[in-house]
Amino acid sequence: MIRVLFATSEVYPLVKTGGLADVSASLPEALCRLQYDVQILLPGYPAAIKAAREAGSRQKSRFRVGQYEVSLWQTRLPGTAVTLWLVDCPPLFERAGNPYQNEKGQDWWDNAHRFELFGKVGAMMAVGEAGLGWRPDLVHCNDWQTGLIPVFLEHYPNRPGTVFTIHNLAYQGLFPHETFRSLGLPDSLWNMHQLEFYGQLSFIKGGLVFSDRITTVSPGYAQEIQTPEFGNGLDGVLRQRQQYLTGILNGIDTRVWNPEEDPQLAFHYGADYLENKAQCRASLERELGLDVSGGPLLGFIGRLVEQKGVDWLIAVIPELLERGCQFALLGSGETVYEEALKALARQWPGQMSLTLGYDEGLSHRITAGCDIFLMPSRFEPCGLNQMYSLRYGTVPVVHAVGGLSDTVIDPQETGFGKANGFRFKDASERALLAAVDRALKHFRNRKSWRQLQRNGMVADYSWKKRARNYGDLYLDVLKERENQ
Ligand code: ADP
Structure with a gap:
């Protein structure tokens, strides 16, 4: 059985700021079902430690990392059989707010130190120095918070294989040169081909x-x-490593x-019995105080x-409302958008x-x-909401980028036999409006709309096949390392 340490800074349902949390829960679980021994490593945020205590879990080992006393909790991801390790270091992780920011929405001042320590513990586990009886064949790292793990492992003889997944290249974990110095990383890494x-x-x-x-995720x-x-300044590095990069x-x-x-729904429905979707709509309208229109x-x-x-959305909403559309929006973020x-x-x-x-509900x-x-x-590494919508018979209208392009099929390109939504290519609000207009036109044609809904609902978006692709990739890495 291949052993994998899956290092991540968020995991559903314990801590979530975005899609990374969903993937960090569902991918390891799918791999475990395929007989991979995947164990998750997460910082010991308060919600995670609380859940571990409530589950009666224990600390398995205790050691020092630099000035910090660290202990590792072994527990399970709630609702699954997947092993979850928590890096308990209260001065760094026992904080209110989200994994990266305080309650005012400001980045924690010491994020570099927090995730350097997390990376060090990951590397220690990877080489069997964390006092556990378990040692992985491979470490799967996710996003910048785990970016130092492969660096720490680089010079270990017999190190495990490493895979790094980009969930969003726009978040890079950038810090001033003084931070580099204060972390005590070797000067030799400070050059444009490595960490600078x-x-x-x-x-x-x-x-x-x-x-x-x-x-990456598509x-x-x-x-x-x-x-x-779309390279956020890293396209050169990625082109150089092209042969090692897959989506x-x-x-x-x-x-x-x-x-x-x-x-979460009062009424249920499926591809062959869609009638209750109208009830879901009516109860949503009631819940949100929308007119029944x-x-x-x-x-x-x-x-x-x-x-x-x-x-773009804000710019087109008035026109769409004037045409009799209704809107249900849920989100949080930048003040200018919230106010508008x-x-x-x-x-x-x-x-x-x-x-x-x-x-969530x-x-x-x-x-x-x-x-x-x-x-x-504007860009979308994979996007989950369009797949949730497809599965729920809610027809997506998307910008044709990244994972949205890979999952949404427009009738203009394939006819209604295969289509499941609408896409627009130009990066503009006019193009968005034109795509919504096309959708609205078809919405009135019950038959073609049903076809779009059905095509979306019956397709397979599960991890079953997709997790296998990760499994194959792990095997490739391990074979390659054996031959080194
Ligand atoms: P990203 O990771 O860029 O935020 P994704 O589409 O990959 O975007 O994943 C976003 C996830 O977060 C989805 O599961 C989505 O339903 C959820 N989500 C985002 N905002 C909210 C919100 N305000 N309330 C509930 N769920 C949300």
């Missing part, structure tokens, strides 16, 4: 340069990030996201940031509803109750 990025320390470059393989994004337009599409947890038995109900869920194309959306919701009561904040009810789901992201 235009005068700053880049955690993500550690993962990109030093790991055996790089993956084939489309794997191509895009090798171009200056594997994320799956979704089809048990959590299943309209036939979703506990019969016009198309459009939804958006996500972080209110530039990446998600929220400004609040103003629109005030201006259009009964037709537009805005929920600021994070609400409501996100399921919006996904089920809406007719159309909008994802006008």
Whole structure:
């Protein structure tokens, strides 16, 4: 059985700021079902330590890392059989707020130190120095927070294989040169081919340069990030490591996201009995105080940031409301977007509803109750919401980038036999509006709309096949290391 340490800075349902948490729960679980021994490593945030205590779990080992006393808790990811290790170091991780920011939304001042320590513990576990009876064949690192693990492992003889997955290249873990010095990393790493990025320390470059393989979360994004337009300054590094880079599409947890038995919904439905979707819509309208209008109900869920194309959305909402559409929006993020959306919701009561904040249950009810789901992201490494929508018969309208391109098929390209949504190519609000208009036109044609819904609902978005791709990749890495 291949043993994998899966290092991540968030995991559902314990801590989640975005899609990384979903993937960090559902991918290891799918791999465990395929008989891989995948164990997750997570910083010991308060919510995670609390869950471990409540589950009666214990600390398994205790050791020093620099000035810090660290202990490792062994527990299970709630609701699964997957082993979860927590790096308990209260001065660094026992804090309110989210994994990266305080309650005011400011980055923790010592993020570099926090995730350096996390990386060091990951590397110690990887080489059997953490006092556990378990040692992985491979470490799977995720995003910049784990970028130093392959760096620490580089010079170990018999080190395990390393895979680094990019969930979002825009977040790189950049810190000033003084931070590099204070971390005590060897000076030899300070050059543009290793950890330096235009005068700053880049955690993500550690993962990109030093790991055996790089993956990202869709084939489309794997191509895009090798171009200056989407490469965030790292396209050169990625082109250089092109032969080690692949895109594997994320799956979704089809048990959590299943309209036939979703506990967050009052009514259930499936591809062959869609009637109850209208009931979900009616109860969503009641919940959100929307008028019962019969016009198309459009939804958006996500972080209110530039990446998600929220400004384009804000620009087209008035025109769409004037045409009789309704909106259900859920998200939180930058103040300018929150304020602009609040103003629109005030201006259009009964037709537009805005929920600021994070609400897992409501996100399921919006996904089920809406007719159309909008994802006008400027870039999108994979995107999960479009797959949730597809599964729930809510037709997505998306910008044709990254994983959105890989999952949404437009009738303009294939006809209705295969199509499941609408895409627009130009990066502009006009292109978004034109795509929504096309969707609205087809919405009135019951037969073609049913076909779109059905095509989305019956497709396989589960991890089953996709996790196998990771398994194959692990095997490649291990074979290669054996031959070294
Ligand atoms: P990203 O990771 O860039 O934020 P993804 O589409 O990959 O985007 O994943 C976002 C995840 O977070 C999805 O599971 C989505 O439903 C969820 N989500 C985002 N914002 C909210 C919110 N305000 N309330 C509930 N769930 C949310």
